Amino acid sequence: MKEINRIGVFTSGGDSPGMNAAIRAVVRTALYKNKQVTGIYHGYQGMMDGDFIPMESRSVSNIIQLGGTILKTARCLPFRTVEGRAQAYKNLVEAGIDGLVAIGGDGTFTGAEIFSREYDIPVVCIPGTIDNDLYGTDYTLGYDTATNTVIEAIDKIRDTAASHDRLFFIEVMGRDSGCIALNAGIAGGAEAILLPEKATAIDDLIQHLSKGARQQKSSSIVIVAEGDHNGGAYNVAKRVKEKFSHYDAKVSILGHLQRGGSPSSFDRVLASRMGYAAVNQLIAGNTRIMIGMRGNEICTTPLEEAINNKEYKLSEDMLEIAEVLSL
Amino acid sequence: MKEINRIGVFTSGGDSPGMNAAIRAVVRTALYKNKQVTGIYHGYQGMMDGDFIPMESRSVSNIIQLGGTILKTARCLPFRTVEGRAQAYKNLVEAGIDGLVAIGGDGTFTGAEIFSREYDIPVVCIPGTIDNDLYGTDYTLGYDTATNTVIEAIDKIRDTAASHDRLFFIEVMGRDSGCIALNAGIAGGAEAILLPEKATAIDDLIQHLSKGARQQKSSSIVIVAEGDHNGGAYNVAKRVKEKFSHYDAKVSILGHLQRGGSPSSFDRVLASRMGYAAVNQLIAGNTRIMIGMRGNEICTTPLEEAINNKEYKLSEDMLEIAEVLSL
Amino acid sequence: MKEINRIGVFTSGGDSPGMNAAIRAVVRTALYKNKQVTGIYHGYQGMMDGDFIPMESRSVSNIIQLGGTILKTARCLPFRTVEGRAQAYKNLVEAGIDGLVAIGGDGTFTGAEIFSREYDIPVVCIPGTIDNDLYGTDYTLGYDTATNTVIEAIDKIRDTAASHDRLFFIEVMGRDSGCIALNAGIAGGAEAILLPEKATAIDDLIQHLSKGARQQKSSSIVIVAEGDHNGGAYNVAKRVKEKFSHYDAKVSILGHLQRGGSPSSFDRVLASRMGYAAVNQLIAGNTRIMIGMRGNEICTTPLEEAINNKEYKLSEDMLEIAEVLSL
């Protein structure tokens, strides 16, 4: 096992709240352990471009509360080529970087896994994505914040829905994962939740809404995950309106505001713990692992497993709770 | 001048944050002046249906901070008929209501003006709409809160925009009025603002964005009012993307969340002052007026004037400020 | 095992955000299972006074987002007497209540345990307290919200601290438990955290702050839990100021605002799951248990154990993280 002297840290893929808190934890833990740290801008793109910056303790002052990522992020196709990775490795060597902490999602991990094997450079990953769909951790960075952002929007919309006897369709993020939709739907008191993991027939939805209307519900909110089988909130609304006219119907597409915002306390603590653990794992000689949290404990999973497994985080219980509490 | 004994209060048209604070002020001021108060549900609809509730001081406890309206609201077509208004008047007489405070916008005022003349029942109006487009007042109830809601969304989107070098088109409310778009655009540091009051050529917009890109801006946010001449944010985004590919472009439609939420301090104080003034004006024998605020002073405008005039609240200065500060 | 027909639900002790969401879940789950529900006001006090209200599905509409508790709460000494409990039981029998769900903390559980044994009435408890200091659950209702409230305050104070080169002492809740202080301190990027569980010598604190000052930190924030050994933030500030004058020092006592506010998504989901589980446990014939959450799973603990055990939720790791990341 080679000793690590300089750790490179970067964020890659879609950004999520808490990435800055994780960068701060990586930098300060590394310095505390007498390692040097280099920030790599724009993820793999910056690695290929040599877009680096040395980081000190003050480089990460007053960033724990900021959304986004001070190191910027990008999706990078050229890194998928042999030439791209060769150039990246050359730059790392020149900068004296001999260990990496990567913060991102699925795509980031795949790049890290390949690169680390190819060039025998140790890498530890931190799961940063609002979708909470990675294997090996109960929570990913940014998921808690995003869910809070969604329920604040639902709360505001409920004010106007309840004043007007209206039906609202709110589209939330989640192409493959209904985690935000299900949890924000329960927390927002939604009347129905449409998920990618489970097809909902429009007729069943209409029947459910009709039942609520008969029970004197003065308004209804339907949460639709981006990846729902009916094709998003506009399509669902259109098809419901054709057959169900009890309420006036409106659509809201929350969009990218779900990715931003100051991270919640939960995400900041999670980021701090994961950043701290990532550096310690790297120093201990571990590589190609993802840091996770199970219960209240930090744990690790081999990248290979994290990439190739899906974790179904929607329990049957939760689906039933959503159903029962919406009545 | 007939003495007033029982005041009917209602909200009508689109809801806006601060309506509850205004209801509270009307109820408590009236009780303080030894008048009775009846709440009328669902605006003119409830007046026609006799959907009334007597209100005491405790009826409006703990509502000053709530969005929406506890008296519900509606848009009501039948009130435009002679028969509808006759039924409404009959109900008011039966309930002993001999004065009205109406909270709403343009349409609400028109109904109030006609009804008050027809049946000689005194009515005082409070301007409640997030659009801030009424004549006779610097501010309408809900506008300040809605603008704060929009900038919170912009702030979140900027986090992710800045992390990704992206271009965002954010659609905000305002079919005829660019007041929210212009003020939230300035407050949110938007690169461009598209308003109903002023046509923006797509080519000019692209030129402006290109200039920003040349000046190393890492991201850009364009605010589009609903009523912009180019047909909303999706259309603007589509047309910009055809010719300008410097950034990846995304669209966010904020929608009805702009109508909800706990009112800001400004809106709560404004509502309290207006509700207090409305009751005092009614008791003093005034009718067919709208309460407004000019500078820091409460003032009144005849309804007729308020309905027939438009106030252009977008100064040339503000348009220049938006332009200059976005560079 | 006797079948349950009518469930009584109440909140008791200090209130915490999420209690309303739990009440809603209890009511709706019970109705779904064809049970009747009665709300008991003011906890044990209302049980003794017969201050009851029958609850329907619409009784808990639009409350999931509200802080506090619609059933009110109280601390009740007379319930500790045999006579008090006899009166309470008499009232329950008269109202047809044959099962109880109690939402509260330590004191609530003790009352429930005694009462349930004495009168053989089944009771299931839900842990509601911001302190997160109960045995048998990773999280108590309200803790996540309270921690978010604290970091929002810290974020605001850091703005002014950083602009002025100032030192702030912020006192947060926690007489016996440092859970809020430690987590909010890490999440808020505090320079030092003083906890009830661990005595901090003022001289060590001064040394730590001096080190930060030497490293060009422009401001410092010290979190002090109420139950810290030095006697609260005012005393700590006074003693630090005597020996350390590098910064101007200010004190903030956050106080009861930490108990209020709209619950976070985490707390609303937790409350929904716990309320749902409590009713199901009661119906299944279980009694004298507390509902908890371990990892992502709902679990139960006998009340006796929950009352008599303390769970030390401050890991050594977390204490080291707080230390390392503050540099």
Place this chain on the structure above:
Amino acid sequence: MKEINRIGVFTSGGDSPGMNAAIRAVVRTALYKNKQVTGIYHGYQGMMDGDFIPMESRSVSNIIQLGGTILKTARCLPFRTVEGRAQAYKNLVEAGIDGLVAIGGDGTFTGAEIFSREYDIPVVCIPGTIDNDLYGTDYTLGYDTATNTVIEAIDKIRDTAASHDRLFFIEVMGRDSGCIALNAGIAGGAEAILLPEKATAIDDLIQHLSKGARQQKSSSIVIVAEGDHNGGAYNVAKRVKEKFSHYDAKVSILGHLQRGGSPSSFDRVLASRMGYAAVNQLIAGNTRIMIGMRGNEICTTPLEEAINNKEYKLSEDMLEIAEVLSL
């Protein structure tokens, strides 16, 4: 009239939300008018120390939403000496600064007035203080944000107050000015408001609270401005408790969190307009003036007048509204 080539901008005295938005507006407007800009750190202290930084358009990117001030601030005694000001002027000349924009309060204006006369350097001031107690403007920068911060705290405290039948004393900023206390008190639905401008006898307060208790109010909130004659919230609470025991009483001291936080839309627009106006006034050859806003219009006031006049912003109407609506 000498043409201005390089504008120096600084913040001084207590910080307030919106200062960064004003700095941004000053910098970008100046650049747009082809002037150079230099930032001066720590107010007059930095002027004396030559702590300067040249500012470009990108220097003020992404700061409009930040609380505090990126140029830092300080209270500076040495600037009151002839030698201090001579040194400051020498530094300005060396840096080529020939015009100043000062953002701050009373003390800042006094320094600016003296310095500008002594060395014939033009200076325009922007009123930045949360207290809203300056002559010549309806609103000062930061006041709107601070009031919103206070009502968010009141809303949270009301949740717990209403759940417990409690009486809360909340101390807010305002040594000489009751503007925050009165407006936040009205907006927060407080039962009583104690102001520096008007002595409140404790017996009268108790009588008022007793009346509310008799009217079935379940809780009460009393706002106490720092500068109230009874000596702050702790003292008021102590004296009330001696004679009035209907409720359990608690105290909250909000402290410096009132100075921080992301500025409201109102404050950001105000800051943008004031910064824009300040530069234009300076270029137009005006000096020793303060920018203000009356109604919706930007205006100017000679510094001398602004310093020597007090504006009584608490109308009798507002005091009566506070009284009437609290019943």
